[in-house]
Amino acid sequence: MAMTKLILLPRTGAEIELCTATTEKLINFASRLQSEQPRHVRPNPRLPSKATYTDVDTSLTKYKTAAQISQKVLEAVTGWCTEGAKIVDVCEKGDQLLDEEIAKVYKGKKIAKGVAHPTTVSPSAFVTPYTPLKSDAEEAAVELKAGECVKIQLGAQIDGFGAIVCDSIVVSSTNGELEGRQADLALATYYANELLLRTMLPPGTLASGSEEEIAKARAQKPYSQGKITQLLEKVVKSYDCNLVENTTCWQFERNEIEGKKKIILAPGEGVRGDGLPEVGEAWGVEMGVSLGTGKVKSLGNRATLHRRTTTTYGLKRPSSRATLSEVVKKFGTFPFSLRQLEDERAGKVGVVECVRGGVLRQYEVIGDKDNEAVSRLFTTVAVTKNGISRLSAPPTPDLTKFKSDKKITDEEVLKILEQPLAKDSKNKNKKKKTSAKKAETTEA
Structure with missing residues (x-):
């Protein structure tokens, strides 16, 4: 049955006075009611708002699809990096394969997709991604040399969600075996990258136990950017190497690989980062290590x-x-x-x-100031409520093939390296199954 709302307007002075008094009572009642509501606890800024996490959660599939393409093309390009191969030819083939693989996904859907980073192949002392042109005869003739450390970087994007990856390899190494300074560089880069990823975990992400214990873990201060650089320097100096100055990790956003926040490792004078990772974000994590001082210079190559x-x-x-x-x-x-x-x-x-x-x-094309070999890794990660998930990452090396007489001895560093990057879901399922079996046995 429809209801008709009647609005009676006061006409006399007495009626107006009565309405005013009633309005004041209603306002006072509303104020008392509001004051009795429980106060909101200020949220931990390192934990996600519901909207933030939902945004990343829904985009994760696109990130992963782009990452699978990047990983597949990286593997192919790595195989093409042999002694005598022209860098420009390798880059062209890599871009062609990227286009082919990207065309295979999300067919018939109005979703923007493409290359998030062209194929680049950077020779030994180069720091930044390098991709020569066919029309520059001198640079187009550059070939890969046996024994040099080469950096391969590329990436794909689906609907603006980019997954970029970079790996460093030694051209024509026998079965991936390295020794001497090449092994030192590879080990320093690998362990520094692993440490960096662990220092990017928001406090309490992997915490377990009682609510009080979890709250205590979340209340801890995150690693500052200065502390992160300090810890990384302990790692690389264990192998007589140095961080490449101004190595930068960026927050990834849709259609943006250099977001609002960034972490700068070994910052130069007047340079500083801003912000730290939070749950619900994607990041591009870069690691650069040099056999020299880590200082850089501009090279004469065309940008x-x-x-x-x-x-x-x-x-x-x-x-x-x-x-x-x-x-x-x-x-x-x-x-x-x-x-x-x-x-x-x-x-x-x-x-x-x-x-x-x-x-x-x-x-700009940047290189090592001392013309020493440089190694770089680039990993695209998602910071989730269960930890850090590698979306596109360089393949895990067989560390037994790296023969070095050096090792990490710092206890603080070793303790961090022992920590996992994410909660082990397999163990959780195992525990649930074990508990269920125990319950069945008890009931029997």
Whole structure:
């Protein structure tokens, strides 16, 4: 039955006074009621809000799909890095395979997908990703040499969720066996990366026990960026190596691989990071280690790696506008190589004004100041309520093949390395099954 709401407006002075008094009583009653409500406990800033975690949880499938592609292509590119192989040819084949694998997923769906990072192959002393051009004859002729440490980096993205990976290999090593300084570098990089991932865990993520014990674990202070660098230096110096200065880990967001937060390892003068990982976030974790001092310098190579910025600028040249239009359509805000443009030579001309106007950012080619070998790893991770999950990561090496006379002795470092990255779900299921069997036996 429909109800009709009647609104009676006061007309006399007495009626107005009565309404005013009634309104005041209602306001006082509402105030008392509100004051009796339990006060909200201030949330731990390192724990996720419901919305944040849900966002990452729903996007995790796309991250994982992109990661599977990145891992598959990384394995193929690694096999192509042999003595005498031209770097530009390896990069081209890697990008072609990325495109082929990306085309196989989410067919028929209106979802943006593509390359999150072009295939780059960086020679021994190079620090940053390197991708030469066919039109630069001298650089296009560069071949891989036996015994040099090569860094391979690439990535795919699905719906703006990018998974980038980087691994370091020694060209033509026998069955992956390394010794001497090559082994020192490989071990230093591996253990430093493992330690870094563990220091990025939000406090209390893996805590177990009573509610009081879990609350106590969550109340602990996270590792500061300065402390993280200090611990990592203990690792690499155990092998007579050094961190590469300004090695940066970034928070990943949709269509953004350099998010609001970043961790800078071995920061240079006037450089600092900002923020730490929280549950519900994705991060790109980079580790760079050098056999030299870790100091870097700009190399004379052409900058061929670029990405679009959020800056707007009125480009004057038609070639510049055409280049930017192609970049926006093909790559969005993800990095790209000039080699991937429709016309490489025209692209070389078109990016000049784009970079000058700030609408494109170019990545300078940086190398080790001492021309010593550099090793890099890059892992895309998800920080979940159960710990850190590696989405795309370099393959775990067989450490028994690395022959070194050095080792880590620092107790604090060793203790951290012993910790897991995530809760063991298998053990949980095992315990549940064991408990169920015990219960059945008791009932019998």
